[in-house]
Amino acid sequence: MKVEIFIPCYIDQFFPEIAFHTIEILKKANCEVHYNPEQSCCGKPAFLAGKTKTGRNVAEKFLNDFSEKGYIVTPSGSCTDFVKTFYSEMFENASLHNAYKNVNRNIFELSDFLVNVAGVTSFDAGLNAIAIVHEHCSFSKLKKESGHIRTLLKNVNGLVISEFNDDMCCGLGNQFSSEFPEMAETMAKRKLETALDKNAEIIISSDMTCLLHFRKIIEKENYPLQALHISEVLTSKN
Known part of the structure; x- marks a missing residue:
């Protein structure tokens, strides 16, 4: 099973070991893991700090960093929640509406993905x-x-x-x-x-x-x- 992995900005900068643990686990779950090194952030820090334009720009980049079709797995419940909850506010009836819908459907927090998609516990x-x-x-x-x-x-x-x-x-x-x-x-x-x-x-x-x-x-x-x-x-x- 092919998966794309999203490593949140704070994990990338301060806790890279969590990224490596996540990759190790996904491989044990028989996943083919793909990482786009151009990815950065979901936009949550800026958006929730009131910098809505900056947050939306970062969120647009997030949507363009992933393929829309495959599973996206992240070791972060809060980033998953932000994408699923706030992207609808940003991209409903916008040019990236379809991209948002696809990513919203395909993004999973790690434990959710392992149990409900991969079926490996x-x-x-x-x-x-x-x-x-x-x-x-x-x-x-x-x-x-x-x-x-x-x-x-x-x-x-x-x-x-x-x-x-x-x-x-x-x-x-x-x-x-x-x-x-x-x-x-x-x-x-x-x-x-x-x-x-x-x-x-x-x-x-x-x-x-x-x-x-x-x-x-x-x-x-x-x-x-x-x-x-x-x-x-x-x-x-x-």
Whole structure:
């Protein structure tokens, strides 16, 4: 199965290992992975910061960077949500309307693609730990994430999954953490302390933006927790 891979800008610049883990997983799922080195960003940072013209220009480039016909897989729930939710606002009845429709239909977050398209849920991974799953709020509202991640994690040898009692945001919230840093930190601490109360050693998510926010607080407060992307877990070995 041929897939095109979209590596979000922040992963490309700060967490390239997530891209390599994603490629490794897709190859194990019998996918032929194609990467366009000219790709850059989906437009989310600029658009949600109020730079709508810049965001739309970047989004147009995104549409032109992919073939429209094949699957597009990305290790980011938030970028997937942005394309599926906001591109309709940008491109409805525009010249790129058909391109948007095709990309909207074909783009998948990694765990969603593995479970519902590739049909591969076991990767011979192993991790002896108690973990808890954090769902990126914009993606989980589409009811797209929780079941997929848990389907994959139940096949990780040695991993025990605990659960949050609510779906509270980590506090990052696009521009929220920049405008209200103290409140954003309080929200992250509450989430992390809940994880510790449930004896979790690892917090797992499909989105590195949330995990970056968690990692900053974990380091600052010296919490005995790791924040790992789903791709890191699926490529781990005991």
